[in-house]
Amino acid sequence: MNTPAILKTFHKGKMKEYFVRPEGEMHTDIGIIKLDELREKNFGDKISTHLGVELVIQKPRAPDLFIHARRSGAPMMPKDIGVIISNTGLCSSDIVLDAGTGSGILAIYLGSIAKRVVTYEVREDFLELARDNIALAGLSNIELRLGDIVTEIQKLDEKFDVVTLDTMASAQVVPYVPDIIYPGGFLVAYSPFFEQAKEIREAIGKTNFIEVRTIETLEREISFTDRGTRPSTARVGHTGFITIVRF
Template sequence: MKAGELVMLKTSHRGKVREFIVTVREDEFHTDFGKVDLALLLEKDFGDHITAHKGQEFIIQRPRMPDFFNHAKRTGAPMMPKDIGLIIAYTGLNKNDSVLDAGTGSGILAMYLGSIAKRVLSYEVRENFADVARKNVMNAGLDNVEIRCGDIVQEISSLGESFDVVTLDTQDSKDVVPHVSGILNPGGFMVTYSPFFEQTKEIRDAMAEANFYDVRTIECTEREISFSERGTRPSTTRVGHTGFITIARA
């Protein structure tokens, strides 16, 4: 392993999985299981084990985006993986794409998009939220996600660049929609995420006014199945409504 590499240390304690994301470096990492000498990771590979000074053993894994989702600091409600998956699938996001995203929030959507696309530019109006998101992006080792502090409604007309995909998750998305065709590459997609029907209808009206085509609004429901001695059935604790996703093309 190389210095600076991100690593996940995973262990099991009293039937519970515990995990930590650390950087390979000349330092010690303190856990409730004792100290882990991070320099020892330089001689290890993914899949190897490392032992804390009190004897607890950790498996070393490469963290992936769902791990960064679990470990990222939250400033508000992040977009859920089920909705992010839908955005990635329906836009056909790929490694050549440039993406404009707003608002950044905790940066969860921006990070997932950045793990696939060439570049992500994300706007967040609140400076303290932008700072947290920048840290999350850095902790995920992404150098292609740029977070700018600013109001997307004001900034969108003067960006001076074009994008293949635009994702909007702000209360005022309907005010951004009229400006998106000016910065979207031909055949590109715009996606909005809105928790309420009323907000979604306003977005749809704005899209119709701006002559977008192939407009679709989707809600994705996720149902986990629980397995127990008593039987198998959909889990009774479940993620309820999150938001509506509206997809349109320029």
């Protein structure tokens, strides 16, 4: 193979995993891995460290990017991304408008399903970091655009099936969404705070929307130990509110 890969092993009671490119070598606490050897391997094969620890080679998928990609700030959590995908019915013919790009994690999940994603980021350094993450994901259907979505959306003459907003400026973008969305299309706005969600709802109230609701998703992992089975005491707390609008 000549593409990035995930190397994974369960060693001394702990999962160890590495996101690597097939070049050079990597020094780890379980030994040296000759990454050049990956060129002769396929996904599903194993590779050994010089200490004889075997790692399985996996094809990277979006959740691997969430764990291993470089971050410019807080990426959206998979539990919230799942809500966006399920509530919009995102599919392979969809064209998506996304802002702000951030680390590109939401864009990568969207791009793994949709036909095309156009994503706007106001900061050039963040855009370049997201570009690297998207290249690592091996996606070529995500177009990165530098600019302030509040002004850029007003210049667009394309239409979209789904619009996702994850910026503090989302409420200012909402008035322009009806002009660039197909009838029946969805807008989803993610807001970390109640105040921001309220601002978004007020902005939506002034548009020709058909349906709107705001939800929060809670995730509880279940822990299995010799002592018993129960929800894990370490948990993901509040992340954000998701407002889903249909036009």
